[in-house]
Amino acid sequence: MLHNALLIGLSTLSFTSAKCFDPSPAFPVPLWEHGSKDLKPAFDRIVTKLQTLAAKEKYDTSSFSIEVTSNTDTLWTHFHTAREHNATRPGDTHVDGESVYRIASITKTFTTLGILYQHAAGNLSLDYPVSAYIADFADSDSSGRIPWKDITLRIMASQLSGIPREMGQADLINELPDPTQVGLPPVGREGLPECYEYDHHSRPCTKTELLDNLKKKAPLFAPNQRSTYSNLNFELLGLVLENVTGLDYSEYMHQSIFSPLNMTSTSLHKPSSDAHAVLPVGQFFWDVDEGIHSPTGAIYSSSSDMSKYLRYILTHYNALATGVNWMMPASWSEGMNSFYGMPWEIFRTDKILGKGNKRPVTFVTKAGGVPDYFSRITLMPEYGLGLTIFIGGANSLLNEIQEIVTVELIRAAEIIIWRDIEATYTGTYTSTNPTLNSSLTLSSSASTGLVLKTFISNATDVFTTLLAEYAGVGHNDDAPWRAQFTPTLLYKNETAQQGEIWRLLVVPERTKEDEESVWAEFCNTDVDPASYAALPINEFVFWRGEGVVEAPAWRVRMKKVADGDGRGGEGGGQEDGDDVLGVDQQPQRTLSWLKRSLQPFSPWRL
Structure with a gap:
């Protein structure tokens, strides 16, 4: 028929x-609901596992702050204070939600949010090339080998520009006492930058030094060809914000994001007091001025403030600018389950819900790290949940805490949700x-x-x-x-x-x-x-x-x-x-x- x-x-x-x-x-x-006891058994199990983890001797000098928030309220917090502190500069010896850490590359999400605000206001376009907003790149004859006129702001925020990763850091000549001992040839420092890592972090790099250095670099890939992580993308986006708004990057962040969201412990400048500073034994990076690198990783913040930020994202992420859902993947990374967003690092897995249930769960994350400070924020938009992990101390804590909290939390949330359904x-x-x-x-x-x-x-x-x-x-x-x-x-x-x-x-x-x-x-x-x-x-x-x-x-x-x-x-x-x-x-x-x-x-x- x-x-x-x-x-x-x-x-x-x-x-x-x-x-x-x-x-x-x-x-x-x-x-x-705030104060709900439904997730309490899961949080109790998490606490037991975290206490066992933190008791290990190798974590004697590590502190951490963890918070889980819903769309509207902080649901759970857990804090651990290091058992050993600096003798002369201990910092905060009772870690809580107001304790402040360097949050490193989580800063990139704030830079991107600032770009989205300006896009929504009509002051810039995500789909215009960066050369439209940075005059040094407008003349292709003098802007170097990178095709800046083909690299849009959207591409940069999505880690798809193909430009190199760094300008003033991650050079082994600065990290190895004797590079020849690992097989590298002896070389001089002629032509290298003289700021930031190359100057023992005593002087931040300037805008001029950044742009002059970039004109000497070659691209890794053609624009929009393949994703690869680059801090330079966000340093340039920070310059775009300054050129478009007429404000210093730090001032723009304060006026447009920190103050409206009541993030009173968050700043791009080192706090004037160490009272709430998490200062791991032997750390030095707390005092480092990141200068031109600030838009890629300079923010100081507390877990309490970050919960406010995550609540804002959970309730506004699809309404920040017309046609933009900034938590959707922009490209795949390596493997089957990892993607880049703007600038999120997205993980999608069907392993978390357990035997017999292969429905995928999506985690929208952003991690960051500088010496002795490691962090990750995780959004679970299907569940209306956000997670903050800030660590002062050992890097290995980050993935262990992430595994413990997310697995217990999602599995418990599933049972509660399906009982309600x-x-x-x-x-x-x-x-x-x-x-x-x-x-x-x-x-x-x-x-x-x-x-x-x-x-x-x-x-x-x-x-x-x-x-x-x-x-x-x-x-x-x-x-x-x-x-x-x-x-x-x-x-x-x-x-x-x-x-x-x-x-x-x-x-x-x-x-x-x-x-x-x-x-x-x-x-x-x-x-x-x-x-x-x-x-x-x-x-x-x-x-x-x-x-x-x-x-x-x-x-x-x-x-x-x-x-x-x-x-x-x-x-x-x-x-x-x-x-x-x-x-x-x-x-x-x-x-x-x-x-x-x-x-x-x-x-x-x-």
Whole structure:
């Protein structure tokens, strides 16, 4: 029949050419309530592991500050003070949320945010070349070998410029007492810079020294060809900000970001007092003036201030400038799971949720390091969570703390979220029009998501008609599939944030053949494949306050008449979650849900 042929054609277009397993996001962004006890068991486990870690002798001289924040509130903090301090300059000997660290390359996110503000204000364009804003690069005959007219601000912020990494640091001639002992030839210092690392950090480099040095350098790659880390990108973006605003970089950061966000402990200048300074034994970098390198890594800050910053990002990241979502990948890095954003370092993994659940989780991070100071901020936008780790001391602490906190936190959050999904969404719904024989049943689990189990429309079993053809397989055929909902994070009533809009996707289940197939993971996302009378057939609207689900293309509203069976779908929500994630039982409660706010904001190895 033509009807079936059309459906099969749609199926072939959407599903035969690619399989899209485990759509993400699988739930709306949760609002973790201040003072909530739901995550406390996870935080208790984290504390126990951190105390064991910090007790190691090799960390006697290390201090750290850790905070987890939601979109609205700091949820948890943990601080550790080094057991050994400098005898003559101990600094802060009781680390807390106001203790200040050098945060190194996290500074790059502030520089990029400043660029986005100026782009939104119309004072510059992300897609104009840097030569439009730095006069020294405007004349191609005198600007050196790097093609500055082909390097846009967006490319620079995304680590895609192809320019070298450094100008005044990371030169082994400054780090090795005798380079010849490692096989390097003896060389002189003629023609080398005479500032910053080349001058024992006693004098910062100037703008003139930076630009003159860059004119001598050759590119690593052509612009936009391949990503590679470069501090020079952000030193130049800092100059762009100064040229566009007429303000010193430090003053611009204070006026546009630090002050509006009430980041009272954050500065580009060394604090006047050591009272809150974290000063590891033997450190020297606390006092170093980074000069022209400041936009790439000079900020001083506290974990309390950084939580304020992360809350701002979590609620504004997609509304900073028209057409810009600065946490989306701009290019891939090495391997399968690592990407560069603007200027984020993005990690995406399907290993964290545990056995039986391969839904990917995205971590949007930025790390930084200068001698004796190591840091990372991590945004988990699907979960509405942000993590700050500041360390004064041993570098090896950073990855160990990151692993402990993120794994425990995400696994615990998953259980809480899916218990709420089960309590809020699952069950049987029937038409509010008694003359219609229409109903549906929803179930949920962490491994399957929110799933449509049955759907009767006008006395017709949609699973055996439209959905079976749409999937290209029979409901109980050898090619298993499920009908899973994914939230759009939009509302029918955006002002009141009511009427959550979800899309129903036909999702293939992984088979043994899929695990062995090279191309099985190839996926082209398509959440709007077909409509009926100009309305999307897979749009469903949840009016949670009324217990109603609306299917616009099916011209039906259905009201919840019964909860689910308490098992949360196949395998059960609570039982499945605890078995898969391996974390303790936690008290049941209903989360509030929060869509990402789109309200604009009123005005050594970094």
